Amino acid sequence: MAEENKQKRSVEQDDADNFVEKIVALNRVAKVIKGGRHFSFTALVVIGNGNGRVGYGYGKANEVPDAIKKASSIAKSTMFDVAINNGTLAHEMNANYKASRVILRPASEGTGLIAGGAVRAVLEAAGVVNVLSKSLGSNNPINVVTATINALKKIRDPELATKNRKEQASLQKNIEESK
Numbered sequence: 001m002a003e004e005n006k007q008k009r010s011v012e013q014d015d016a017d018n019f020v021e022k023i024v025a026l027n028r029v030a031k032v033i034k035g036g037r038h039f040s041f042t043a044l045v046v047i048g049n050g051n052g053r054v055g056y057g058y059g060k061a062n063e064v065p066d067a068i069k070k071a072s073s074i075a076k077s078t079m080f081d082v083a084i085n086n087g088t089l090a091h092e093m094n095a096n097y098k099a100s101r102v103i104l105r106p107a108s109e110g111t112g113l114i115a116g117g118a119v120r121a122v123l124e125a126a127g128v129v130n131v132l133s134k135s136l137g138s139n140n141p142i143n144v145v146t147a148t149i150n151a152l153k154k155i156r157d158p159e160l161a162t163k164n165r166k167e168q169a170s171l172q173k174n175i176e177e178s179k
Contacts, residue, residue: 021072022046022121024056025141026064044141045071047079048125054152055079056122056145083157087129090158095151099138102147104155107132118144126152 025044030037041064048054057074061067083090088106095102102119107130115123115133118141123131135144 018049019047019076020050020125021075022125023068024118024121024145026067029060041067043067043071044145045075046121046125046145047072047075048122048127050125050127052082052084052127053079054082054122054126054149056149058142080153082126082128082152083155083160084126084128085158087127088131089128090155093151093155095147095154096137097147097150098140098143100140100143100147101136102144102151103134103136104148104151105132106130116144117141119148121145122148122152 023043023045025042027042028039029042030039032038040060040062042058042060043064044056044058045068046054046056055075055078057071057076057078059067059070059072059074061070085106086109088108089104090106092103092105094104104119104123107114109130111130111132113120113123113129113131115131116135116139119133119135122145123133133148135147138144
């Protein structure tokens with residue numbers, strides 16, 4: 001029963017904006033004060049449109065729903081575009097954040113999403129269907145999600161990269177000719 005509730009809670013469709021919201025981590029934290037412990041909650045949420053846009057947020061509040069709302073609003077404000085080609089990534093990418101390291105590799109059609117919990121949540125929200133991934137080092141969800149986001153931000157669309165490279169080469173050629 002608890003697993004069923006967790007599954008229902010982790011994937012919610014926000015109909016107004018058509019976003020996929022995934023709760024990656026939900027923690028109860030305590031602050032020790034003179035009268036005892038004061039409990040609050042933190043939520044790590046990943047939001048994506050399932051079509052190349054993704055963002056994440058970390059919210060903290062006295063109640064669980066408030067923490068999730070805060071994290072969701074932060075995630076919506078941090079959304080960015082991911083270069084996806086035919087349901088997979090354009091090229092291989094590695095990224096680090098603190099002690100976490102994430103390796104993302106493009107995969108052929110039909111491979112599926114081979115990824116662990118936090119990495120899987122980010123890639124599903126982004127709309128990536130076929131990818132191979134490996135998470136090394138710290139398995140702290142905040143660090144793993146941030147490392148995955150950093151890797152996705154570094155991925156460039158091949159056509160755009162080629163166009164930029166050609167422009168750079170022509171500028172360099174013009175500079176050399178003017179000397």
